[in-house]
Amino acid sequence: MSIDALVTGKLWKTPEERRSNAGKTFVIANVRAADGEGESLFVNVVAFSDSAKAALLALDDGDSVSLAGTLKIGTYEARDGSVKPSVSMVASKVLTAYHVARKRKSVAECGADERPTRAPSMSDDALDF
Template identity: 55%
Template sequence: MIEALISGKLQGQASEKMAKTGKSFVTAKVRVHAGDTDVFVNVIAFSESACTALLALDSGDAVALAGSLTPKTWTDREGTVRPALDLVASQVLTAYHVARKRKAVEPRAHEQSRHQQANQASRRDDLDDGCPLEF
């Protein structure tokens, strides 16, 4: 297996299925641009967070996935052998996740910025004796 990070667009809707053991999982197909052509990646997810993220997407939505990748081939109706990839997704990142993470980081960044400004001001105050400079 290959640990991979892929990004592409969801083809069709992701679908939730039930295993014989009663555990649910989600399958999806992602179109990934690879050089001069597109490759379809068959995705399966078992973790609750990855399943939820895939089910929230619509066909055509951009998505990035991380997980174990297995290269395969398939033969089309004309007999042409084509590449295929199977990915067991452990992590799913969507535009929604990016926006949410940016919002979570922004307050910290503003806080750090204010803290740095306060430190710089206090450093300047330590050096200021209140007398004007004379040349």
């Protein structure tokens, strides 16, 4: 079962670009997110779209990030024998603090009474939700 989801957290290690056997590139990352009970949960992330790959590769270990995409939830057995949740995501969109600041600036420049009719255009390395 897959779920459309938004995950927010901090990168655990710097994202890495990899190449498949077919020669296509993808980016993997791990995000440490808090669950509803305040516990940390690791989300294994993979990105295939050029814009999501570029946005992830621009980030470093510890950077805050929000990801939209397809989430899969499963379980695995930990070394101590306990059952833990396993969460993975295929990220289609990436949003960082940089993108939020850029959007706020754009809205502020339009004035208090106006909102932009559409989001400002962004380059491939800066993704908009």
